[in-house]
């Protein structure tokens with residue numbers, strides 16, 4: 001499918017800081033695309049440039065082939081939450097959204113619809129300034145959905161949310177993508193992206209370090225394997241090795257097999273009349289897969305900034321293990 005957001009050699013310099021450095025990428029509709037990178041990597045600046053809030057110092061970024069300022073009805077094409085606390089704190093939730101609707105040419109009935117959608121109907125008449133961070137995130141999301149846009153940008157949307165709020169945001173993003181919308185969401189947490197995104201762009205020091213689908217990344221990784229428990233582990237080990245399996249033995253005597261999938265392992269066990277008590281495909285964690293990917297990129301690609309890749313992998317792994 002055609003890309004909706006397209007960055008071409010996009011760059012932004014603030015004084016001595018190269019916040020975004022010749023970044024090229026495309027974001028497609030119908031999936032959640034994660035924008036992953038450690039703090040300060042340039043994610044917010046990139047999102048601000050997509051929304052026309054920061055001017056690129058080089059390159060360009062477009063939405064549906066146009067720069068944001070050239071979109072005829074921006075709020076009805078692109079919805080965003082950059083800073084959940086950026087509401088007019090003196091207004092009620094309802095008044096804040098009504099003001100946004102009026103400014104954006106959106107019918108007033110949408111206000112009640114989006115309040116309902118984000119679960120804020122009960123507190124619609126309360127001042128937004130008194131909202132908790134979770135409620136503010138919901139209000140920010142209501143504002144993003146107001147114009148029923150086909151493109152949604154979320155900058156660190158789960159920061160400060162409780163587990164129930166996090167689950168709610170994840171489900172919402174997946175639902176929006178399933179409706180065919182383009183969902184672009186930033187995070188500095190690898191684990192977060194693993195649960196939410198279908199595809200990830202990884203940036204470090206303003207440059208693109210890796211791009212992959214989550215499935216590709218975690219299934220192709222050498223850390224992906226099949227866990228097999230058998231009363232005749234030694235016999236099965238021999239059979240699997242003969243058929244091209246690479247077998248390690250785990251701490252509890254289980255077999256950890258790569259190069260053969262679970263169906264083939266099950267068939268071979270049956271053929272040789274060997275009992276199997278457990279047969280579980282285990283995906284690699286995104287973290288392990290990413291460390292491997294950046295190591296590969298460092299080995300094979302001259303276009304990747306090696307020290308940035310290593311630094312990014314380290315920073316993301318540190319965050320993940322915290």
Ligand SMILES: Nc1ncnc2c1ncn2[C@@H]1O[C@H](COP(=O)(O)OP(=O)(O)OP(=O)(O)O)[C@@H](O)[C@H]1O
Nearest residue numbers: 014017019037038039040041042043044045046188
């Ligand atoms: N208005 C600004 N003036 C000067 N420097 C800036 C400005 N905005 C961002 N920067 C710098 O640009 C770099 C990228 O920042 P950016 O906020 O885009 O990163 P990020 O990946 O979104 O990280 P975070 O999650 O911490 O916001 C950082 O070094 C930051 O200090």
